[in-house]
Amino acid sequence: MSTNKRRIAVLGSRSVGKSSLIIQYCQNEFVESYYPTIESTFAKTVNFKNAEYDCEIIDTAGQDEFSILNSKHAIGIHGYVLVYSVSSRNSFEMIQVVYDKIINFCGVTDIPCVIVGSKVDLEKSRQVKPEEGLKLATDNATAWVETSAKSNINVGRVFELCLSEIEKRTPNNQAE
Ligand code: GDP
Secondary structure, three states: OOEEEEEEEEEEOOOOOHHHHHHHHHHOOOOOOOOOOOOEEEEEEEEEOOEEEEEEEEEOOOOOOOOOOOHHHOOOOOEEEEEEEOOOHHHHHHHHHHHHHHHHHHOOOOOOEEEEEEOOOOHHHOOOOHHHHHHHHHHOOOEEEEOEOOOOEOHHHHHHHHHHHHHHOOHHHOOO
């Protein structure tokens, strides 16, 4: 079984739960008050569809539409996870802005990408309907899923979808 390296960047507004999602995925825990101020990288080896993937997951620290995408997040990245919180419409509106920035920066029309509606356990304060998330994903030809890092809902699914989006666009496992 060959091992493939995949670099995945996780982007989105501040406090949408990017770190919590990655920590739940890589370390199987929910840390209530984890406030990183700098960017960090996590590693996880994943078996997916009969292949082994060494995933490097980059937890980005951008805060607004100007700093959210740094040029280093557009080079050498195989796939993107764009996170909004279902309880924050502003964070949802930021997704199209970030998506367009990546597309423009990379000079491509299509990127392997999963749009994630996080904090789905906060149903009472929901501001973004599932249909709106799905429509945004369909309009941009990306995958989409709603998650909760706190309740451990669909966390693994995010990264499986991302690997799958990467493989779709990379025939014969040739991602470099
Ligand atoms: P980041 O800035 O996007 O990396 O967000 P964090 O992971 O630091 O999370 C921001 C805040 O949201 C923290 O107080 C987390 O405990 C909380 N949070 C993260 N994920 C969830 C979730 O799935 N459900 C709930 N209810 N809170 C969450």
